[in-house]
Amino acid sequence: xxxxxxxxxxxxxxxxxxxxxxxxxxxxxxxxxxxxxxxxxxxxxxxxxxxxxxxxxxxxxxxxxxxxxxxxxxxxxxxxxxxxxxxxxxxxxxxxxxxxxxxxxxxxxxxxxxxxxxxxxxxxxxxxxxxxxxxxxxxxxxxxxxxxxxxxxxxxxxxxxxxxxxxxxxxxxxxxxxxxxxxxxxxxxxxxxxxxxxxxxxxxxxxxxxxxxxxxxxxxxxxxxxxxxxxxxxx
Amino acid sequence: xxxxxxxxxxxxxxxxxxxxxxxxxxxxxxxxxxxxxxxxxxxxxxxxxxxxxxxxxxxxxxxxxxxxxxxxxxxxxxxxxxxxxxxxxxxxxxxxxxxxxxxxxxxxxxxxxxxxxxxxxxxxxxxxxxxxxxxxxxxxxxxxxxxxxxxxxxxxxxxxxxxxxxxxxxxxxxxxxxxxxxx
Numbered sequence: 178x179x180x181x182x183x184x185x186x187x188x189x190x191x192x193x194x195x196x197x198x199x200x201x202x203x204x205x206x207x208x209x210x211x212x213x214x215x216x217x218x219x220x221x222x223x224x225x226x227x228x229x230x231x232x233x234x235x236x237x238x239x240x241x242x243x244x245x246x247x248x249x250x251x252x253x254x255x256x257x258x259x260x261x262x263x264x265x266x267x268x269x270x271x272x273x274x275x276x277x278x279x280x281x282x283x284x285x286x287x288x289x290x291x292x293x294x295x296x297x298x299x300x301x302x303x304x305x306x307x308x309x310x311x312x313x314x315x316x317x318x319x320x321x322x323x324x325x326x327x328x329x330x331x332x333x334x335x336x337x338x339x340x341x342x343x344x345x346x347x348x349x350x351x352x353x354x355x356x357x358x359x360x361x362x363x364x365x366x367x368x369x370x371x372x373x374x375x376x377x378x379x380x381x382x383x384x385x386x387x388x389x390x391x392x393x394x395x396x397x398x399x400x401x402x403x404x405x406x407x408x409x410x411x412x
Numbered sequence: 413x414x415x416x417x418x419x420x421x422x423x424x425x426x427x428x429x430x431x432x433x434x435x436x437x438x439x440x441x442x443x444x445x446x447x448x449x450x451x452x453x454x455x456x457x458x459x460x461x462x463x464x465x466x467x468x469x470x471x472x473x474x475x476x477x478x479x480x481x482x483x484x485x486x487x488x489x490x491x492x493x494x495x496x497x498x499x500x501x502x503x504x505x506x507x508x509x510x511x512x513x514x515x516x517x518x519x520x521x522x523x524x525x526x527x528x529x530x531x532x533x534x535x536x537x538x539x540x541x542x543x544x545x546x547x548x549x550x551x552x553x554x555x556x557x558x559x560x561x562x563x564x565x566x567x568x569x570x571x572x573x574x575x576x577x578x579x580x581x582x583x584x585x586x587x588x589x590x591x592x593x594x595x
Contacts, residue, residue, distance in 0.1 A: 187561040190568060194539055196546050225571045229540045231514075232521035236436040239446030299454065337451065338487070371450075375443065396450045411458045 184208055184215060193222045288314040288331075293408035295330045297399055300339035300412040305349055308342050311412035312350055312357070319361045329363060332402065336369030336395035339412070340376075343368050345384040358388050369395035427473055428453070430542060434474065437537040438481055440526045448484065452477045474538065475552040485530075524574050532567035535560050 184205050191197045192205045209216050288298060300311060315331055322329040341347040343366055357364055366389045373383045392398035403409055431452060435445035455476050463472050525533055534553060538544040550557040
């Protein structure tokens with residue numbers, strides 16, 4: 178660290194990043210004109226910045242991405258953006274291939290509050306209480322619909338630690354899930370293959386409960402459902 | 413209105429790419445980076461009512477990504493100081509090698525970025541890759557702006573020392589080209 182100028186390393190970085198105000202910029206520029214050592218320091222910071230930018234300009238592709246992946250990512254990001262914007266933008270701003278209704282977004286709603294006929298319930302946690310509540314809600318909604326003759330479909334999509342719910346070796350409620358499945362044909366269970374692959378990479382043998390289907394990724398499945406007009410609820 | 417649609421689609425496509433690049437720069441694991449981006453976008457969908465100003469989409473998504481990564485490491489190792497995460501998480505046996513080709517240079521820079529403590533790595537990449545202002549970084553990582561500046565400064569000083577100052581000596585290490593990031 179050179180001491181003949183009073184431009185700290187923090188300020189040198191800030192200068193390179195355009196984060197100094199006009200007065201500091203002028204002062205540092207003045208020092209740079211006179212101080213060769215300071216010039217070398219700042220040049221070094223610029224070089225490091227360029228190296229870092231160059232090192233991540235083209236990050237390696239994630240394994241196993243389907244061709245539709247990019248479009249679906251854009252779709253779900255669009256959902257985030259659109260639903261955060263003013264309501265009047267909602268219908269107008271959605272891409273044509275994302276036919277999602279306002280109800281489908283079901284912001285922060287619980288399963289029992291959703292009026293849609295088709296609901297995707299996303300489970301990404303292994304918290305026992307959360308899983309129990311989710312199953313309680315699923316059962317209540319299915320039972321009420323059956324009683325009223327109302328048509329409904331529920332799909333539970335599990336990923337991350339939520340996959341534990343659908344694994345034969347870890348599920349805290351295997352009997353209850355089997356009973357729900359036997360009772361309600363309009364309940365489907367979908368496991369995220371990406372989560373399964375990651376577990377297998379770690380040497381975990383994953384066995385799913387009977388009747389559990391799988392999808393390439395939870396996100397793919399959820400976006401597919403949203404595009405089909407399903408409501409999204411997170412457990 | 414079509415202009416708004418096109419702009420949004422461009423913006424969201426950019427967000428996804430940027431998030432993945434950032435996630436990869438933070439964890440150096442393509443599969444994990446992809447998972448983190450997936451989780452980030454799902455959380456974002458779940459909490460989209462929190463985003464009042466669409467212009468802040470990038471910062472908002474970055475902060476969710478930072479939380480996802482923190483949660484991941486918490487699951488990995490209970491009770492860990494994020495600033496202490498360095499080789500323990502991103503360990504590797506790489507030693508500096510000659511940057512004969514751009515691919516080697518890229519690998520070497522990534523390896524050195526990977527050796528930085530996570531807190532420094534996050535600040536560095538938010539500023540250099542995402543072009544975030546210091547104020548934005550402070551908000552994303554919920555740290556004071558002074559911390560942003562000092563982490564950035566330390567990160568760059570370390571990289572400068574390891575990549576620029578040490579280059580002539582390491583240029584002879586032809587046999588050390590393999591970079592191995594331990595997951």
